[in-house]
Amino acid sequence: xxxxxxxxxSPIYPRKQSSPGSRRSARAAKTNWWPTAASIVLVLASNVIxxxxxxxxxxxxxxxxxxxxxxxxxxxYTSSFWxxxxxxxxxxxxxxxxxxxxxxxxxxxxxxxxxxxxxxPLDTLPVIVIADLLDVALFILRSRFPARMRWxxxxxxxxxxxxxLLVASAVCVPLVVLGATxxxxxxxxxxxxxxxACMLVTLAFLLRWQRWVREGVIxxxxxxxxxxxxxxxxxxxxxxxxxDIQGEYLVFQLTAAHGRxxxxxxxxxxxxxxxxxxxxxxxxxxxxxxxxxxxxxLFFQILFAxxxxxxxxxxxxxxxxxxxxxxxxxxVGFPTFFTDMPYENRQExxxxxxxAGILAITNYWxxxxxxRTGLVIAALGIELSHYSTMYVFLGILVVGWIGARLLALxxxxxxxxxxxxxxxxxxxxxxxYTVNIGSIVAVAAILVAWGGLATGTAGSxxxxxxxxxxxxxGRSGDVLYGxxxxxxxxxxxxxxxxxxxxxxxNAAAGSFxxxxxxxAQYPTPYVTLPSLPLTKAGRLLTEHGIPVSTVNQDVRQxxxxxxxxxxxxxxxxxxxxxxxRRRMGAEFIALSIGSIVMLGLMTVLPQLSVEYGVLRxxxxxxxxxxxVLVIGSLTVFAPLGEVWRAxxxxxxxxxxxxxxTGLMPQLLGGYPPQLNLNNxxxxxxxxxxxxxxxAAVNWLANKPGVVPDGLQASSPPNRFNFLAPSDxxxxxFVIPVFPTLIERKAWLLLDxxxxxxxxxxxxxxxxxxxxxxxMGLVENSKNLVYNNGGxxxxx
Amino acid sequence: xxxxxxxxxxxxxxxEVMQPEPAGRRWxxxxxxxxxxxxxxxxxIPSGRHDWALSLFRQPTRYTxxxxxxxxxxxxxxxxxxxxxxxxxxxxxxxxxxxxxxxVTQTSGGSSLMLGKSTKTIASSGSWKVSTVIRPxxxxxxxxxxxxxxxxxxxxxxxxxxxx
Numbered sequence: 001x002x003x004x005x006x007x008x009x010s011p012i013y014p015r016k017q018s019s020p021g022s023r024r025s026a027r028a029a030k031t032n033w034w035p036t037a038a039s040i041v042l043v044l045a046s047n048v049i050x051x052x053x054x055x056x057x058x059x060x061x062x063x064x065x066x067x068x069x070x071x072x073x074x075x076x077y078t079s080s081f082w083x084x085x086x087x088x089x090x091x092x093x094x095x096x097x098x099x100x101x102x103x104x105x106x107x108x109x110x111x112x113x114x115x116x117x118x119x120x121p122l123d124t125l126p127v128i129v130i131a132d133l134l135d136v137a138l139f140i141l142r143s144r145f146p147a148r149m150r151w152x153x154x155x156x157x158x159x160x161x162x163x164x165l166l167v168a169s170a171v172c173v174p175l176v177v178l179g180a181t182x183x184x185x186x187x188x189x190x191x192x193x194x195x196x197a198c199m200l201v202t203l204a205f206l207l208r209w210q211r212w213v214r215e216g217v218i219x220x221x222x223x224x225x226x227x228x229x230x231x232x233x234x235x236x237x238x239x240x241x242x243x244d245i246q247g248e249y250l251v252f253q254l255t256a257a258h259g260r261x262x263x264x265x266x267x268x269x270x271x272x273x274x275x276x277x278x279x280x281x282x283x284x285x286x287x288x289x290x291x292x293x294x295x296x297x298l299f300f301q302i303l304f305a306x307x308x309x310x311x312x313x314x315x316x317x318x319x320x321x322x323x324x325x326x327x328x329x330x331x332v333g334f335p336t337f338f339t340d341m342p343y344e345n346r347q348e349x350x351x352x353x354x355x356a357g358i359l360a361i362t363n364y365w366x367x368x369x370x371x372r373t374g375l376v377i378a379a380l381g382i383e384l385s386h387y388s389t390m391y392v393f394l395g396i397l398v399v400g401w402i403g404a405r406l407l408a409l410x411x412x413x414x415x416x417x418x419x420x421x422x423x424x425x426x427x428x429x430x431x432x433y434t435v436n437i438g439s440i441v442a443v444a445a446i447l448v449a450w451g452g453l454a455t456g457t458a459g460s461x462x463x464x465x466x467x468x469x470x471x472x473x474g475r476s477g478d479v480l481y482g483x484x485x486x487x488x489x490x491x492x493x494x495x496x497x498x499x500x501x502x503x504x505x506n507a508a509a510g511s512f513x514x515x516x517x518x519x520a521q522y523p524t525p526y527v528t529l530p531s532l533p534l535t536k537a538g539r540l541l542t543e544h545g546i547p548v549s550t551v552n553q554d555v556r557q558x559x560x561x562x563x564x565x566x567x568x569x570x571x572x573x574x575x576x577x578x579x580x581r582r583r584m585g586a587e588f589i590a591l592s593i594g595s596i597v598m599l600g601l602m603t604v605l606p607q608l609s610v611e612y613g614v615l616r617x618x619x620x621x622x623x624x625x626x627x628v629l630v631i632g633s634l635t636v637f638a639p640l641g642e643v644w645r646a647x648x649x650x651x652x653x654x655x656x657x658x659x660x661t662g663l664m665p666q667l668l669g670g671y672p673p674q675l676n677l678n679n680x681x682x683x684x685x686x687x688x689x690x691x692x693x694x695a696a697v698n699w700l701a702n703k704p705g706v707v708p709d710g711l712q713a714s715s716p717p718n719r720f721n722f723l724a725p726s727d728x729x730x731x732x733f734v735i736p737v738f739p740t741l742i743e744r745k746a747w748l749l750l751d752x753x754x755x756x757x758x759x760x761x762x763x764x765x766x767x768x769x770x771x772x773x774x775m776g777l778v779e780n781s782k783n784l785v786y787n788n789g790g791x792x793x794x795x
Numbered sequence: 796x797x798x799x800x801x802x803x804x805x806x807x808x809x810x811e812v813m814q815p816e817p818a819g820r821r822w823x824x825x826x827x828x829x830x831x832x833x834x835x836x837x838x839x840i841p842s843g844r845h846d847w848a849l850s851l852f853r854q855p856t857r858y859t860x861x862x863x864x865x866x867x868x869x870x871x872x873x874x875x876x877x878x879x880x881x882x883x884x885x886x887x888x889x890x891x892x893x894x895x896x897x898x899v900t901q902t903s904g905g906s907s908l909m910l911g912k913s914t915k916t917i918a919s920s921g922s923w924k925v926s927t928v929i930r931p932x933x934x935x936x937x938x939x940x941x942x943x944x945x946x947x948x949x950x951x952x953x954x955x956x957x958x959x
Contacts, residue, residue: 178850783953785866
């Protein structure tokens, strides 16, 4: 929680209600008319631009974003609803409330307007009505509950170091944006590397100068660095690049093309049940008027970059700036944050709601009822945004609730934490628990109502959970990063087993596939993708007997294992040390244990690691336990003494960031290439969409027989879906093909990697496995009917 | 034990107080103009301008697309020496006017034979729809009819059976 002194220095605090007709109020009204007038002009201008469909570069999208998100968030932020909250926390509440209102209003219009003969309720006009209603409603509310703004005071009082940090973090953004454009044009990684180096240096100086930097400035610096980290990956490729995002884009286009969201349009798709990637991007796209992929690639990242700021705010509830900044560096530096989250937009929005929910649970300025209400509202946002995030969140609440009760049974533990019924005046250790059986039931009811009754998508989760406890199947290779990982099948074995299974399947299917005897003649050997060549620095180290590849591998593995070790040490320290317990409060400790238990379950139960992904679960857990990780590192280095343990923890944290972001492997070489820095590597081969592939799909879209005969693709196929508004029907499925299962009559699309390197990718047990694609098999069984050097189509 | 616990929650964890900021050097006075000069210089040099273009604007991807026009209805068999109509399209996306030569060949039983060829200049983003009649002479199945563009790597082909 922020100290009284810091709260007083916050730029915002509730305005005292002045008596009607007072001179001061009249003077304020006279001098403050222009922000209202400017707001009205901006809102009107954005209305006109969106309604007329004018494409005004930069200005149009900026005004559209201002209309639908910027202005309502600003109104909420500058109201006195969030009294007592820090700047970051206030921003978090404001953005998530506006997002939830947009989701609910969109859903309401989507359901109600067809009753009145409006069959495209998510077309431009209804969406603008939603945005205007939201703006007007929040404007009226904010007029009744204003908070005085002190922007000028804040800006004027910026310290020298604060200014430097702000400029440095702001510079990171254009560096990575231009860097991504360079890479997309086939040029080098120089600018992105400069951006990463700038991020690292800024974070180092933020840690060094933190005692002279105010909370608001720290939040802005964290936001800009997080945004840079996200854009570095999200802006790769001119089309939709990434794993889940390609499926997400399909359901977004489906909603946008029909001007209406309908769960039955794509009945078996859990993606289609996520309003965060159907209704929300459609609403945004109607007013920002940009190339549709940029709604995900840019605007969603602008929103999600707030998540680390909320992680900082959560950490600041209990810990110092130093620990909280380190916690955020671990959160942002975790590879999933910048390599996977930009490809999982539904989860990005889900994580924002999770963070807001945790802030609500731990908001000791609120009464218990307010906290519980906040939790349930956040849970509604999570469920509407992303089903899996909700399952994990509910799991954390349940385990945390049980854990709190079990811990209370320990005599030495409960003696120090007598339960009290006083709330706001009590210290954190004795505040009444927010998470009780009632709030858990409410959260579960939301899950059942939306996932079960409204969309019918909860069944897939239940079957995944059932199979998790019964399955003897494989587990994702991600678990190998775990401290107690057990074992995963080597990819060669997985590939060989899969080949045998598919040959049997082929033989049993008669003449549906290419002849099994022919398919069996062509092997599909496993292949490892080449690592980056050694750089000058890498060669220099090698000449001095330092094996660079091994160092890179060990540092990355060490980083993963160190983080888990630090969490384990941290949680034990917190439970054991009375000072820590008093600081964090019993409930937060229990919820942290809940996060760790859920993470453990993901690792131990193989099916869950395949279905959900251990790394994503770790990222979600870090929202709460990142400071626990830092406490663990400080505890491990405690023998070094007060000063040096802090220095050691800082060096390790920044070292992890240096390695995981790709800066270290890129400077040395000898490590698999990362997509944010290279035009090669696993993600590039599998998910990067080349213009030649787009051209091939467009050529195919007009051909007869594509839908009944089917379309197969040599790599994960979502990127080949037909996405032009006239083509999107939700019935055009592209099937991933393994060479032994090539259908005789289907069209077959070979992607850029397969055409240029003969490497194809299969998804086995949630892992990407590379193999040599047998070109001879297709050449001897099908006609090559389209070829542009980057994509080939066979029939 | 108590001392150890105290140490765990000591200054690093609890330090909260904002300290008055010591005066620092004004690096920006020097760095700002320096950055501005570097920026201007980078626009003055041709290679610098090229790098800016690569960093700011999307550059077109250059390729040539070759495709059969009725790809779903290619002949499944041929009668040797009988005329057969094939049609295909060459699409120029090389960003400049190009002269294209196509060659139609048959391959059967290890031997190849050219069946037709022609040349045409295609404007940038333009297409050439070719409809031509060939007389394949394959006697052994499978017979592969191939269209290639010498000087370009793109090839399309289809396999046919041979009727007596």
